[in-house]
Amino acid sequence: MSKKVVLGMSGGVDSSVAAYLLQKQGYEVIGVTMKVWEDSKNYEQNQGGCCSLFSVEDARRVAYKLKIPFYVMDFKDEFKDKIIGKFIKEYVKGRTPNPCIDCNKYIKFHSFLNRALNLGADYMATGHYARIEKEDGRYIIKKGIDNKKDQSYVLYNFTQHQLKHTLLPCGGYTKDNIRKIAKTIGLEVYDKKDSEEICFIPDNNHGKFIEKEIKKDIKAGYFINKQGKVLGKHKGIVYYTIGQRKGLGISTGKPLYVLKINPKTNQIVLGENEELFKNQLIAKDLNFIPFEKLSKSMEVDIKIRYTSKISRGIIIPIKNNAVIVKLFEDERAITKGQSVVFYSNDMLIGGGVIHKVIDSVKNE
Template sequence: MSLAEIACPIPDIAPADMDGAIAAARAAVGLPVGSRVVAAMSGGVDSTVVAGLLHKAGYDVVGVTLQLYDHGAALKKKGACCAGQDIHDARLAAETLGIPHYVLDYESRFRDAVIDQFADSYLRGHTPVPCIRCNQTVKFRDLLDVARDLGAAAMATGHYVRRAEAGGRVQMRKAIDHSRDQSYFLFATTPAQLDYLRFPLADLEKPQVRGVAAELGLRIAAKPDSQDICFVPSGDYRTLIDKLRPQGRQAGQIVHMDGRVLGAHEGVTDYTIGQRRGLNVAVGEPLFVTKLEPETRRVVVGPREALLTASLVLEETNWLGDEASMEAAADAQAPVLARVRSTRQPSPARLARGDDGVRVVFDLGEEGVAPGQACALYDPADPDRLLGGGFIRETTPVV
């Protein structure tokens, strides 16, 4: 299929250097040609191109797609991975490529590990990152076991990150296209998992990936990227939470941080830290949600400067380097680059040790940090290198 033959071309398709892409895929896999590799195929462009490149590179590729949920809306909406149309697209791509393909029903595991945790986080006044939980549990734990059972020497995914070996250890690094970098979402990948994983798209930008898909004759070359949380295809996560955890729909007060009662709300789960719109209160100055108190059903608001965070405490930490060295770094208050949102650049900070666990202390403060989100840590001397990170348990504001 040529670029001109794509039914709905989009601007970000670039001509493909197939030889270069195949060579890069071989280098990323680093295994003898003919080795079996399981390709995790979500039905999207990235993971499908991974399967196609590895097949062209001469590997024994087995495609695996996970059925994670079944929402009627998702069945008809493009860009909601792992359900309906996307499973069909993955199966059709595997047929086009001529590789075996399996669909595994992981709905129960996904609900327990991701959807229920997502809903419970909002009840606690936290802001979850379900994509990280999915990678951490279903994809990089359960699916890796399946890949090993299939006799694969490695499992490949379409994530935009780089796997590199240095000093006898495997590192995770940012992909060449920093605008697509997904290392933040993979901070919880363990060293053992990283040993087994491969990321063949590390040296490609997204327009090039779409060009490869077109050259491979794949109909999904112009398929839009997923924009929503996959199991909330409408984008209305509050409706899902109300259905799963109706106890969260309890009225309470909207209170200014100085103690004034400004209004009322219908449920703490309607709000997240940093939210400005939808407060329905007016005091003559812009107000933002600065704190959520599910126990008292209070939503605390204040000026923007009240969002500035001095430090945070991590839980469920994961270190991709030498764990003893990272623990020692916390004791020594070593410098790090801390990233608290996937769309935000890392900020200078220092690790610290406290009675409550590993603490990240920002040099200049950081805005809009919310419990429940992730904090990924990078090496200041080598900013592309992911050191690990953790989930944010609590924050301390700048006084």
Template sequence: MKKVLVAMSGGVDSSVAAWLMQQQGYTCVGVTMKLYENETVGYCRSRTCCSLDDIEDAKSVAAKLGIAYHVFQFAADFETQVIGRFVAAYESGMTPNPCIDCNRYLKFDRLYHRARELGCDSIATGHYARITQQDGVFQLHAARDADKDQSYVLYSLTQQQLAHTEFPLGNLTKNEVRRIAEEQGFLNAHKRDSEDICFVPDGDYAAFLERYTGRTYPPGLFVDAQGNKLGQHQGLIRYTVGQRRGLGIVGSEPLYVSRIEPETNTITLGGKAALLRTSCTARQVNWLAGRIPEAPFAAQVRIRYHAAPCPAVVTPTAEGIHIAAQSPLSAVAPGQAVVVYQDGQVICGGTLN
């Protein structure tokens, strides 16, 4: 009988994932990753996904299923690989996606190796995505439930990881998952989904950065595309490319952040047209099939989580990829991910320059 390590956050998705794997005949081992001490990021225990309540919820489901359950302490890795990268990105004027880093360095790296140590054949998570195999090559596809699809944040998976990963929710909708949880009597069947970054549950990134680093971030100038002064900003960490709200600047048209320059501590503002780009590039590209195409190819690209796919021509380069979009892309934010699809299959992904 195959043995699987199931990542259980205490939420309904991972709980149903554990039940489904058990129904498929796997011997399941449940595990919750303790990613940080809440005091480290300045929140009480009741307000974040690493709360004792979440651990108790996961433990309760594991007990109901009759499976072994553990809590793994990954706080040091999380602080270095996720929080540290998050802070560095914002201080460099970029827009990070810590969920991608958490998947890359924690869920499908540290947890994967821990599963091997415990004699598990694979790991299973509550992500909404699908894995298939064709001609010996593993493929990652978008989930059946387009509203819940999480393939965008999973583009960093390798062939080795795909071969030993299970996404049992990939063909289910959220309503179907909740119905299964109700039928099984799980106490978290109607638990609210977490929507914010786990270590910044109130969404105030600037306050988190100041609290976590102990640093203050000086004000600087808002300028237009010609360098003319428009006003004063309140510190680079409070802004991202595409932002409109909270600028405090009145113009003849709505203004948006179009560029952030940490070297000069200036932020360029412009109208909506200033956000539009027909091409962009990305670095640190992961090709899920393990090989790089030799020629440009047609695809669809997403430059934000749940953004509508845009038809484009993707060209592999020595540095990563070049994307020529069929229609203008809006608010291409350096530091965010671009993920390339063909008919719902993830071909590659990387970090926008």
């Protein structure tokens, strides 16, 4: 008897081909689109973001083509509470969250997995580019073989139970190969553009979104330099993030960037680009995959954001499930609220949320 897999289908090419690959491996596949956000404009403008009606219909057509059952599951209430609620609170605190990581942690690989198992499925699956393997009796995550599309960064919160019941069939393929497979088997989504924006903010204006959601005006404040001199007025701290240059509306004869956001004083410190480079931080809310807890210092590869290059450094355990991260080279715009993720070659060690950025200490 075939084992049953509930596959999260976004309407994109990755999850669509994942359904086909799972079929080829002999699984009984059930396609499900997780409805987490309602925005009719996506459909009207034909944007087709992962939460739009347009993408639901794409997923439904793929399921029909592959002759698999297809359903839509409603997670909107939980998404609004766990993801959007946190997103707003973090920006109000002057931090920059990563809602995709939180969605994976709370919705896809927790609530959705639990629903799948309760329906009698053996596994859930997604189209993420990463690989799940088992070594020495423990499940691990490795980077997808396509370095340009590897998505292991957003998967560091996995537990052993979740890994045991999760399949990632696209991790052993390149994106080009996935598109070729889709075209070969006649899936119309073979050339569909990847969704890059936050699903509930298709115009990427997070400040405008937050102001609308909290239903009150965001309080304006002042831009200052490191000496406290007022440089101009800002429209509210939720509109800004560390390293930002565009949209400041400040003219001083030289480029200025956001160095620090202070929610207590409602001030934003501006300075020059070279002042953004740091090499130490403290991370909390940690999760490790090859082992339960970091017991001693460890030299690792490090990513301070999804799009950043790999850096080298040391992670040092401290109290309250936190680590000090010491980078061997300065990194630009290390940002509170973002995730820092650790690797050993192609194996995902774990990660956590950046809690504090420490002024650079000269590396000996």
